[in-house]
Amino acid sequence: MRTLLKRWFIDSMSFMALGLFSSLLIGLIIKTIGTYVPMLSELIPVGELAMSLTGAAIGASIAYGLKAHPLVIFSAVTVGYSAYEFGGVAGSFIAVLVATELSRLYAGRTKLDILISPILTIIIGFLVGKFVGPYIAKLMTSLGSFVNFAVEQNPFIMGMLVALVFGITLTAPISSAALAVIIDIDGLAAAAAVIGCCCHMVGLALMSYKDNGSSGVLSIGLGTSMLQVANIIKNPWIILPPSIASIIVAPIMTVFFPMLNNSAGAGMGTSGLVGQIMAIETMGPNMTTYILITVFHLILPGVVTYAFYKVLFNARLIKPGDQVLNLGNE
Structure with a gap:
């Protein structure tokens, strides 16, 4: 089974x-x-x-x-x-x-x-x-509609929850991109999901810089945080900083600086910059959009995640070498 x-x-x-x-x-x-x-x-x-x-x-x-x-x-x-x-x-x-x-x-x-x-x-x-397909599709879109509605009604709590779930899903060996498209979330909920994914991608990329250098940062930051799965299994503390960042950064956006996104970008984070391109597609190519993307997709996910990482690093819960990637270069 x-x-x-x-x-x-x-x-x-x-x-x-x-x-x-x-x-x-x-x-x-x-x-x-x-x-x-x-x-x-x-x-x-x-x-x-x-x-x-x-x-x-x-x-x-x-x-x-x-x-x-x-x-x-x-x-x-x-x-x-x-x-x-x-x-x-x-x-x-x-x-x-x-x-x-x-x-x-x-x-x-x-x-x-x-x-x-x-x-x-x-x-x-x-x-x-x-x-069978139409009924499955209706069930999934109903779930997505519920998530969209819930985030609109309670942007603080649900923004945290959606960001946390999608961030962890992105890093786990499950496809957050497929999940987002299947349930068809959009609007504020999709924007929260993007932030959760960004916290894991940008955050884990910065966390692992000393272990992997610039190639590791690019592989995780523009590729996928799933590269860290093997290391997270060995040391689960690694996934804590980006998860905490997800539940801190997302509600700031959903409550005070509402952004929008679509199902295509919701589960992608910074992978291929799809989350950012879809934000521009949804919100329009204007200065406000570019500023919000810079702050909530890049700066805050990186800064908040790295801050909590340093706490765990200083407590020796995460040690040098814990995040080394095997990129097939050896």
Whole structure:
């Protein structure tokens, strides 16, 4: 059972995030660049095309991540695309996951595999996408709507909670990006989620500078804080400073300096600067937006996290070498 849960909720979501990044998120970035840079306006349809293929990218990424048979992977492109039309991201996820897992019963097992695998995979995925996908999507979006409403009603407490959950999810081997898109949070709640992610990315990057140098800072700060998972398992104190920073910085924003974001940026933090680009897309390219991004996505997450890190470092709860990354350079 533990293996299945890992496949369904960790492996599949992690690879789905790659599919989302390669289609929806990159498409949004390209479209945003085309929108705000007049001389590059021809990029707008390119971005829209990438976004339109989100379901197909989800299909291929999940099937590949679950090590499906090649014919199943290629068929999952169709499954993901069709299911996206019925139930969005959540619909694609459940349809591809079910089709891929059931394909283990027949893929590569007969002499007619070149016919059987694609036919069964596409039919199974289509049926799940059409008849189950919409209900899953409605359930997930209802959850997102509740989160959005809760943050609007109680920006202090819920801002803290959303930032904490998404920050930890980003660093854990679960995809915060996939979670944010599946439940479709936006507005103030998405902005709080971004701050939680930024605290973990910017904060952990600065915390590990002495152990990893500038390459480590860039890998964590612009890549993913998930690189520190192995070190956090060895020394759980490492995750405390960015978690504390999340619950301090987020409510300052939600209560006094409300920002907005969307589901595409909510779970990304500073990864590829997607959280910041989506903030500009949502709030507009103006000086106020740039100042708020600088303060709440970069300065405060870094300063507050580092301050608590120094407390733990001086108490010898975090020691030199505890945060060394294995980036494959040795």
